[in-house]
Structures are given as C-alpha cells and as structure tokens.
Amino acid sequence: MTRTHTGAKRRSSVNTSKRALQHPVATPPNTPSRPARGAQRASTPVREANEQAMRLTGRPYVSHSQLSTFRGCPRKFAFVYVEKAQPEFQPVSLVFGGAIHAAMEMYFRRLLEGLPTGEGDLMHAFMAAWQLQCEKLPGVAVKFNKNESMSDVVELAQRMLGAFRGSAASQPHGEIVGIEEELTTTLAEDLPDVLARVDLVTRTPGSLHVVDWKTSRSRWTPDKAVENAEQLRLYARTVQRMARGLSLPVSLHFVVVTKAKSPVVQVLDVPHASASSAHGADQEATVLTENVRQVWSAIKAGHDYAAPSPMMCSTCPFKGQCPAFVGSVTTPI
Numbered sequence: 001m002t003r004t005h006t007g008a009k010r011r012s013s014v015n016t017s018k019r020a021l022q023h024p025v026a027t028p029p030n031t032p033s034r035p036a037r038g039a040q041r042a043s044t045p046v047r048e049a050n051e052q053a054m055r056l057t058g059r060p061y062v063s064h065s066q067l068s069t070f071r072g073c074p075r076k077f078a079f080v081y082v083e084k085a086q087p088e089f090q091p092v093s094l095v096f097g098g099a100i101h102a103a104m105e106m107y108f109r110r111l112l113e114g115l116p117t118g119e120g121d122l123m124h125a126f127m128a129a130w131q132l133q134c135e136k137l138p139g140v141a142v143k144f145n146k147n148e149s150m151s152d153v154v155e156l157a158q159r160m161l162g163a164f165r166g167s168a169a170s171q172p173h174g175e176i177v178g179i180e181e182e183l184t185t186t187l188a189e190d191l192p193d194v195l196a197r198v199d200l201v202t203r204t205p206g207s208l209h210v211v212d213w214k215t216s217r218s219r220w221t222p223d224k225a226v227e228n229a230e231q232l233r234l235y236a237r238t239v240q241r242m243a244r245g246l247s248l249p250v251s252l253h254f255v256v257v258t259k260a261k262s263p264v265v266q267v268l269d270v271p272h273a274s275a276s277s278a279h280g281a282d283q284e285a286t287v288l289t290e291n292v293r294q295v296w297s298a299i300k301a302g303h304d305y306a307a308p309s310p311m312m313c314s315t316c317p318f319k320g321q322c323p324a325f326v327g328s329v330t331t332p333i
C-alpha cells in the first residue's frame, strides 16, 4: 500500500501569518506541525532515497521541475541538476515567467494583509525580481527573442499584470491558506520525497484549492490542462493531510496568463481522482508513484544521453556544450 504524507515545509510563506495563523485552517488538528529544521533533523532519520538524491543532485528530494526536465532531455537534466554547468544565457521566457510569478506572489501576500496593490506595485515587484534573477547569474546575459527588446518585455509585463489584476483570478473565493508554500510528500520508501512549490492554497466551505500560475504564448485548452495535470496531482498529495483534517476535498486549478497584445487570464480546473473517492485516490497515487519511479530509476542509473528536439534545443542554454551539437559540422536543429 502506498504511504503518503505531508512532509515538512522547507520555506515559510511570508506573512501568511496574520490571518492564516490565527485561523484554524493553517494548523488543522492532524496536520503535521512545522518543526524547526534542526529539530526535525535531530528526530527524523534521513531516508536512504533522500540521501541518494542528495548525493546525485545536492538536494534531498526531487521536484516536478526536475522530473519534467529529465523527461524532456536527460542531458539537460545532467547539465542543470548534476553538473550545475554554467548556462550560456538566460532564456528570456524563464526570467520573464519568474518575474511575473514574483509579482503575483507579492499581490497575494498584500491581499492577505488586506493591502491594495496598484499597477505600479506590480511592476516594481516584476522589475525587482528580474534584477534579482540577473544578479544570481552574473555575466550570463538574458537572451531575448528575435526583434525583442527590454521595453517590449516591460510593456508585455504591464499588460499581463494589468489583465491579471482585473481578472476574477485575482480575487479568489474563500481564505488564503498559503502562498508559495514549499511542501513535500513521500510517495514510496524507495523514492526521494517530492517537493512542491505550491503557488497558492485557498479554502472555501466546499474545498481546499491548490493553484499553479502559468504564463503562456497562447491560451490553454482543457486538454492541455489535463496533459499538465501530473504537477498539480503531485501537489495535491502534499496538502492531502491538511485537506483530510479539514474534511475537505482538494480542487486543482491552473491560472494561465497569456503573453498577448490583449492578455487573457484563464482558470482551468484539473480533474483528479482523489477528489471523488478513496479508491480513486489510491489509484491516482499508484500512477503518480510509478511515473516518478520510472524517472527516478533512470536518474539513478546515470542516464544522461542527449535527446535533441527542435522545441527544446532552440532555447537550450547548454547547446554549446551539448554532445549532440558540439563538433557537428551542420547544426542538426
């Protein structure tokens, strides 16, 4: 039988404090408390699978981002997480997505505190996050798209954040329980914990809602939401005990903001079996566990072959070091 539990939070949400901590939702009776990191280390033996992950990647867990990078290209996974190679550039989409994320995070933190957020505040947070990401990799320039400049990027951010601020997604029903929470779940003893960085958790009388924010060139279809459902289904595992403590089902949603002249904000619900029955939850847990086990087995076995694809390689910041391209007379992609 699959054992699943909500693990310790690695990074506290900023000032989810006032309302959330005063409210029982933040600490339902059978939700694990948040032990001080040192205390947890002293009392909880580190699992072998977490130690393996630590040895391989320097982190005692796997994240959905790691799993998805490995599935896309094992060589890229090795560059990023194992060898920690210096990228040749920072893809604009990565820096941009991170900065939009940071602005939305700030918005919800202020909402939680009852503070209004103007467009200027959002853009200030966007620019600060952009700057921070550039400073993290000094000397590694941001690579813009063809014919794109920083002012284009700033204008796009203004339009997108304005659309978000005016959308229903900016006024979630119910109470905010967590913002940018880092939670872990143990799917099975032979697997490292899975780390989830949950963008937003809210509670309504009928559900505990887990939300992930995305930026996208085009609108998502319901099928695309389902294709990407694994991420949210894994995240659902990390809040499962909290949901059980509250006797609430978990609902999963993507909030997608499009990078367009007139950005659209979509809220897409992601179906998951855990919401309907305990049997469905067990089945879903089995599928998730097997999916993670497949990837983890390949990582452990040291698979690091290049898997070139036009989609991935055209924006890959490791192309100049990649065996699929280094030394090629004609560039395959």
Ligand code: SF4
Residues within 6 Å of the ligand: 073, 075, 076, 306, 307, 308, 309, 312, 313, 316, 317, 318, 319, 322, 323, 324, 325
């Ligand atoms: S260039 Fe392509 S094949 Fe090489 S690491 Fe990057 S994504 Fe993988």
